[in-house]
Amino acid sequence: MRRSAVGGSAVAMLAAAAALVSVTMPSAHAADTPLRTLAEAKGIYMGTALMQNELTGISASIAGTQFDSVTPGNEMKWESVEPTRGTYNWGPADQIVSFAQANNMQVRGHNLVWHSQLPSWLTSGSFTNQQLHDIMIKHVTDEVTHFKGKVVHWDVVNEPFNEDGTFRSDLWYNQLGSSYIADALTAARAADPNAKLYINDYNVEGENAKSNGLYNLVKSLKQQGVPIDGVGFQAHFILGQVPSDFKANLQRFADLGVDVAVTELDVRMQTPADSTKLQQQANDYTAVMNDCLGVTRCVGVTVWGFNDATSWVPSTFPGQGAATPYDENYQPKPAYYAIQAALGGNGTPPTTPPTSPPTTQPSTPPPGGNCAVTYGVNQWNTGFTANITVKNTGSAPISGWTLTWNQASGTQTVTQAWNATVTKSGTAYTAKNLSYNGAIAVGASTSFGFNADWSGSNPTPTGFALNGGACTVS
Ligand code: XIL
Numbered sequence: 128m129r130r131s132a133v134g135g136s137a138v139a140m141l142a143a144a145a146a147l148v149s150v151t152m153p154s155a156h157a158a159d160t161p162l163r164t165l166a167e168a169k170g171i172y173m174g175t176a177l178m179q180n181e182l183t184g185i186s187a188s189i190a191g192t193q194f195d196s197v198t199p200g201n202e203m204k205w206e207s208v209e210p211t212r213g214t215y216n217w218g219p220a221d222q223i224v225s226f227a228q229a230n231n232m233q234v235r236g237h238n239l240v241w242h243s244q245l246p247s248w249l250t251s252g253s254f255t256n257q258q259l260h261d262i263m264i265k266h267v268t269d270e271v272t273h274f275k276g277k278v279v280h281w282d283v284v285n286e287p288f289n290e291d292g293t294f295r296s297d298l299w300y301n302q303l304g305s306s307y308i309a310d311a312l313t314a315a316r317a318a319d320p321n322a323k324l325y326i327n328d329y330n331v332e333g334e335n336a337k338s339n340g341l342y343n344l345v346k347s348l349k350q351q352g353v354p355i356d357g358v359g360f361q362a363h364f365i366l367g368q369v370p371s372d373f374k375a376n377l378q379r380f381a382d383l384g385v386d387v388a389v390t391e392l393d394v395r396m397q398t399p400a401d402s403t404k405l406q407q408q409a410n411d412y413t414a415v416m417n418d419c420l421g422v423t424r425c426v427g428v429t430v431w432g433f434n435d436a437t438s439w440v441p442s443t444f445p446g447q448g449a450a451t452p453y454d455e456n457y458q459p460k461p462a463y464y465a466i467q468a469a470l471g472g473n474g475t476p477p478t479t480p481p482t483s484p485p486t487t488q489p490s491t492p493p494p495g496g497n498c499a500v501t502y503g504v505n506q507w508n509t510g511f512t513a514n515i516t517v518k519n520t521g522s523a524p525i526s527g528w529t530l531t532w533n534q535a536s537g538t539q540t541v542t543q544a545w546n547a548t549v550t551k552s553g554t555a556y557t558a559k560n561l562s563y564n565g566a567i568a569v570g571a572s573t574s575f576g577f578n579a580d581w582s583g584s585n586p587t588p589t590g591f592a593l594n595g596g597a598c599t600v601s
Contacts, residue, residue: 159477159505162463163195163232165470166427169420172196173470174235174429176391179219181437182226185457188512188543188578189433191230192505196279198235198390198429199223200439203274204244209266212248217273224277235390235429236274238282238327239267240311242297249298256302263299263307264314271318280388280426282327282359283315284308290330292340308344309353316354327359327390333370334379345383359390362415363431366396366404369411374418381424389419391431393450394462395440400449409461412452416469428466477503497521498598500530500591510542511585514576515558517593519567525594527565528573530558532591537584547575556588 166173174196181187190197201207202219209215227234240263254262271281287295287308294300299307308326315324326345331338341358348355358380360373370376377387394411396404419425432438434453441448452463459476468474501516519525530547533554541549547558558575567573591598 159467160472162193162466162470162472165467165472167195169470171419171425172233172427173466174198174232174427175433176200176237176429176431177223177226178202178437179222182222184543185512185576186434186437187226189453189457191226191232192510192512194232194433196233196235196427196429197223197227198237200432201244203236203270204238204241205249205266206244206246208270210246212246212252212262213265215269215273220274224274228277233279234274234277236271236278236281236322237390238285239270239315240283240299240307241285242295242299243286245298254302259298259302260307260310263303263311267311267314268318271315271322275319276321278319278322280323280325280357280359281315281319282390283311283324284326286328287326287344288328288331288337288340290337292336292338292343294340305344309348309351312348312354323356323386324354325357325359325388325390326355327361329361329363329391332360332362332364332373332376334372334376338376342380342383345380345385349383349385355385357386357388357426359388361391361431362389362393363391364394364411364415366394366411367407369394369414369418373415374421377418377422377425381422386424386426387419387422388426389415389428392428393431393438393440395444395447395450397446398441398448404449405461408449409465412462412465413469416466420469477505496599497523497596498591498593500532500593500598500600502588502591502600506581506585510578510580511539512576512578514574516572516574517567517598518572519569520599522569524569525565525567528560528567528593530591530593530598532556532588534588535586537581537586539579539581539585541577541579544575544577547577549575549577 162173172195175190175194176198177190178200179202181190199220202223207219208217224234249262267283287300289295294305312324315322326341328341331341345355345358360377380387392415394408396408416428419428430451432451434455434457435449435451436455436457438448438451440450452460452466454460464474464476497520499518499520503514505512515530517528517530534556535554539551541551547560549556549558591600
């Protein structure tokens with residue numbers, strides 16, 4: 128293992144889990160290995176930004192399954208944690224940290240000192256330089272102390288540069304000068320000596336005036352013995368514009384003796400997306416993954432939100448969006464499979480197993496025939512997420528539905544469902560519509576899903592029936 132992104136025992140455990148999967152995973156469920164498992168095998172982490180309102184349902188399920196690092200999208204920022212001077216609001220960030228711990232994910236703390244998302248008491252107060260310095264040190268100290276031992280990487284200073292490589296003229300630089308950066312890093316180190324301390328910025332991915340400014344800063348901090356462990360490259364890209372020298376630039380920073388990480392990756396496009404743009408986006412994600420994997424000190428890649436439904440892009444860049452690896456319906460996009468392939472996975476959507484054609488004509492026509500079911504499953508060694516679509520292929524509208532099916536053996540326990548109630552008795556599953564999705568017009572479909580734990584074996588479900596009539600399955 129060339130990196131230390133995850134501890135040795137965690138790696139061993141995950142390797143064992145991966146081995147278990149390959150032995151026990153039924154072929155009909157040839158679900159793709161989660162990105163996190165693939166990433167760990169490559170010695171990096173695969174992270175996502177996550178917000179407090181994404182800790183349940185399908186977002187929680189995908190985040191916890193696919194990613195092994197979480198960056199709170201907003202919940203650790205100054206305006207969120209210290210809305211009133213000296214009074215801390217840790218709840219939202221604590222919830223994300225708990226989620227990460229429950230799912231065996233590490234946390235990237237984001238962020239401590241930034242020009243944006245500051246509380247108004249801070250931006251509209253008039254403080255002397257000494258007071259402002261003390262406020263900053265206290266905030267850094269209190270926040271790092273609160274999360275001591277729980278945050279692996281801290282974005283201590285965020286976005287300190289202008290595009291021309293000079294220091295950004297913000298509250299901090301204007302009053303304290305550039306020494307605020309070293310002071311914040313030093314305070315963070317004192318509060319949690321084990322946390323990896325980063326400076327994080329955007330438009331620094333290629334070699335340019337801004338990244339030169341950052342490079343010179345990091346070089347000088349290292350020379351002065353200021354605690355700095357890494358540099359974060361946000362990587363908010365425009366479609367087709369990943370700099371060709373990203374890897375070389377990561378390497379020149381690494382050569383200063385710091386780790387590097389891709390911290391906020393997304394690739395935005397003019398919406399609507401189409402297949403050509405999505406393929407270009409997949410190529411862009413491939414390039415970024417390969418750039419990180421090509422630099423030994425690149426410890427991981429974090430996407431800034433994993434799905435287009437909650438991405439910050441559409442509200443920040445009007446007319447643009449579709450920037451993440453999952454679409455607005457939480458379905459993986461070509462970009463997802465590009466990441467998967469770059470990490471050594473198969474890089475193709477799961478296929479249903481070929482069914483052998485019947486050798487004799489059935490003596491009776493198949494019953495029912497008023498429904499077609501698509502059963503998609505994403506399975507790992509102890510659990511799975513199923514997404515089921517039911518189509519009304521009959522000639523009458525359906526009002527109110529119950530879908531039943533069987534799983535031959537093994538132990539499965541439904542833990543969570545969406546867009547339906549899902550219960551299980553013995554090997555028989557029953558899903559019923561909720562108040563809002565009971566009607567399925569002729570030719571229309573409805574979708575629901577659930578999470579479950581499993582042990583023993585997890586065979587392919589059979590015998591799907593809608594309101595008692597058998598369904599075709601694809
Ligand atoms: C963004 C969040 O995603 C939004 O929800 C929020 O409204 C604004 O900030 N660079 C950063 C992140 O370092 O903190 C920003 O996050 C995106 C740009």
